[in-house]
Amino acid sequence: MALFTFKLPDIGEGIAQAEIVGWHVKVGDRVEEDQPIADMMTDKATVEMESPVAGTVVRLAGEPGDQVSIGSMLVEIETEGEGASAAPAPTVETVEASIDAPLPSREGPGVGGEQSELPAVEPEAPASPVPTPNPSLEGWGTDAAAPVLASPAVRARARELGIDLALVKPHGDHIRHADLDAYLLYGSGQGYRPAGRTAPRADEQVKVIGMRRRIAENMAASKRHIPHFTYVEEIDVTALEEARAQLNAHRGDRPKLTMLPLLIVAICRTLPDFPMLNARYDDEAGVVTRHGAVHLGMATQTDAGLMVPVIRDAQDRNVWQLATEIRRLADAARSGKATSAELSGSTLTLTSLGPLGGIATTPVINRPEVAIIGPNRVIERPMFRGKEIVAAKLMNLSISCDHRVVDGWDAASFVQAVRKLLETPVLLFEG
Numbered sequence: 249m250a251l252f253t254f255k256l257p258d259i260g261e262g263i264a265q266a267e268i269v270g271w272h273v274k275v276g277d278r279v280e281e282d283q284p285i286a287d288m289m290t291d292k293a294t295v296e297m298e299s300p301v302a303g304t305v306v307r308l309a310g311e312p313g314d315q316v317s318i319g320s321m322l323v324e325i326e327t328e329g330e331g332a333s334a335a336p337a338p339t340v341e342t343v344e345a346s347i348d349a350p351l352p353s354r355e356g357p358g359v360g361g362e363q364s365e366l367p368a369v370e371p372e373a374p375a376s377p378v379p380t381p382n383p384s385l386e387g388w389g390t391d392a393a394a395p396v397l398a399s400p401a402v403r404a405r406a407r408e409l410g411i412d413l414a415l416v417k418p419h420g421d422h423i424r425h426a427d428l429d430a431y432l433l434y435g436s437g438q439g440y441r442p443a444g445r446t447a448p449r450a451d452e453q454v455k456v457i458g459m460r461r462r463i464a465e466n467m468a469a470s471k472r473h474i475p476h477f478t479y480v481e482e483i484d485v486t487a488l489e490e491a492r493a494q495l496n497a498h499r500g501d502r503p504k505l506t507m508l509p510l511l512i513v514a515i516c517r518t519l520p521d522f523p524m525l526n527a528r529y530d531d532e533a534g535v536v537t538r539h540g541a542v543h544l545g546m547a548t549q550t551d552a553g554l555m556v557p558v559i560r561d562a563q564d565r566n567v568w569q570l571a572t573e574i575r576r577l578a579d580a581a582r583s584g585k586a587t588s589a590e591l592s593g594s595t596l597t598l599t600s601l602g603p604l605g606g607i608a609t610t611p612v613i614n615r616p617e618v619a620i621i622g623p624n625r626v627i628e629r630p631m632f633r634g635k636e637i638v639a640a641k642l643m644n645l646s647i648s649c650d651h652r653v654v655d656g657w658d659a660a661s662f663v664q665a666v667r668k669l670l671e672t673p674v675l676l677f678e679g
Contacts, residue, residue, distance in 0.1 A: 252301050252325045256288070256309075256316050260588070263290045265317045268310055269458040273323075277305045285323055288316070289458050293588040303327035313457035397422035459553055470615040473531060475651040478610040481663045484671050485626060486641045491673040495567070502568045507643075508546075508600060509570035511623055513676050514669040515598070516542050516563040522662040525619045526595050529653050536618070536653050545594030545614055546574060548581045555581045556614060558594045567676075596621070609646045618650040619659070 259266060269287040273279055279299045286297045307324040309316050316322055396413045398406070402423055406413050409428065416423050416431045456464060485507070492505050499505070519526045523538040530537070544562040548555050557577035559565070565573065580586040597614040598621050605625030613620050624644040631640045645666065649659045669675050 250327050251306070252303060252327045253321050254285075254300060254323045254325060255319050256297075256322045258318050259288065259295050260290045260293075263318060265315045266290045266295070267458065267461075268312050268314050268316060269294055270312050271308060273305050273308075275305050275308060279303065279305060279325065288322075289462070293591065294458070294584075297322065299323070299325065301325055301327050313455055313461070398424075401425075402428065459555075463553055466615065467612055470612050474613050474615060476610070476613060476648050477651050477656060477659070478646055478648045479656065479659045479663060480608045480644050480646045481660075481667060483643050483645055483667045484631070484640050485643045488670050488673045489626065489641050499568075503571040503575055505567060505571055506574075506602075507623060507626065508574060508598070509567040510673070510676060511666075511670070512544060512559070512562055512570050512598065513567055514666045515544075515596075515621065517669060517676070518662060518665045519563075519596075521665065522658060524654055524658055525649070525662055527618050527653065528595060528616045529618050529650060530616060531652075539595040541595070543593050543595045545597035545617070546577060547597060547599035547611075547614075548578050550582045550584075555586065555591060556594060556597060557581050557586050557590050558592065560593075598622075601625075608644050611646065611648050613648055613650055618653050620648050622646040622648075 256266060266288040267290075269289045271286050272284045273286075279285060279302060281300065281302045282298050284296050285299045285305075288295050288297055303325040305323060306326050307321075309320065309322045397418070398413055399422070402425055403413065405425065406416075406423075406428060409432070411428060411431065413423055416427055418424065418427050419430070488507075488510060492507070492510060496505050519542060524536075526542055527536050527538045529535075541560075542562045544559045545556040546559060548557060557580065559570065559573050559577065562570065577586065577590065580590065594614065594617065596617060596619055597611075599609075599611050600623050601609070603625060605623065608624055609622040611620045611622045622645070624646065626641050626643045628639055628641050630637050631642065632638075633640075645663060647659055647663055649656075
């Protein structure tokens with residue numbers, strides 16, 4: 249038997265250490281050659297490490313959340329050969345952009361979400377009227393020995409509410425829904441669980457590791473270093489929504505258009521006049537780089553948290569190409585297949601909560617960028633056009649900026665220019 253030391257290889261240029269996201273094995277497990285043994289995180293990519301030999305695991309480098317330096321022991325494996333050895337640095341082939349905090353997967357918020365109204369809630373059928381209680385409640389609910397007569401529906405509802413039917417005094421020959429209502433209102437209140445109340449959950453501690461920790465660190469650094477300000481403007485997108493519906497009606501086999509591709513076209517057409525917004529600020533060097541190309545980051549909600557894949561050269565794509573790329577990047581991020589290159593290098597970020605967009609947002613800047621744009625939910629409500637009141641589809645557009653390099657006047661002027669394009673959608677397709 250021999251002890252094989254598998255050392256953490258060089259898994260990225262400039263990477264000095266990596267975080268243990270999770271183990272696929274434990275001490276005492278038998279592993280085969282090329283079997284996954286651990287997920288290691290560097291920046292925004294999770295690298296799956298594979299065992300170079302077969303044997304039995306005898307030691308692990310640490311727990312999830314611990315940092316391991318490049319070249320340090322990751323796993324010790326007892327093999328059937330002779331003499332101790334160390335693993336050569338293998339070439340990492342499998343890179344998965346995944347993160348650890350479990351969140352529900354959804355098609356709406358983030359990339360690919362459809363700007364739409366929240367689903368309407370169907371009103372419940374009115375409950376049976378509550379009878380006027382007997383002025384004298386003496387003996388209410390105390391006749392436990394009497395036979396209990398009730399329909400299956402009443403019995404099911406009583407079980408839901410945790411009511412013992414033997415404690416309910418009927419106003420008639422059998423217990424009705426109205427009797428349950430009366431018991432809840434006027435009875436002792438003991439032995440039932442009010443609607444909507446659930447048993448308390450036990451406390452739990454969740455270790456903040458992996459991508460969730462990276463997100464926390466990045467957000468804290470952004471708020472600590474950047475003096476944010478947010479500007480919000482209301483935009484009438486009635487004509488834009490009509491144009492979108494017409495485009496979708498004739499899209500053929502092309503992807504369905506959401507609001508996002510149209511908004512991106514408006515942003516890209518406006519940015520040449522406002523280069524200070526399509527920029528990155530190196531505050532340590534004191535240098536602002538104003539980029540000519542628009543590499544647009546798309547904040548995307550995944551099962552494990554927020555990721556920001558990047559649409560390269562967004563200014564050169566039409567609405568259909570943008571819709572295709574949005575879908576491709578969203579699928580790659582949510583399936584954990586986005587590469588490091590697809591998750592870095594953005595010059596401006598767009599964040600959308602889709603149908604959950606709310607009235608207004610104050611998004612946090614994706615440092616070292618200097619601005620982030622957030623469209624909110626489209627809602628229909630009355631507004632004045634001249635002296636007439638008409639139904640209009642309205643959307644608030646939010647922008648947060650780094651006040652060290654972007655003035656409020658510039659941010660407001662940029663949004664007003666975007667607004668003009670969105671409210672006159674024919675301008676989006678000129679030239």
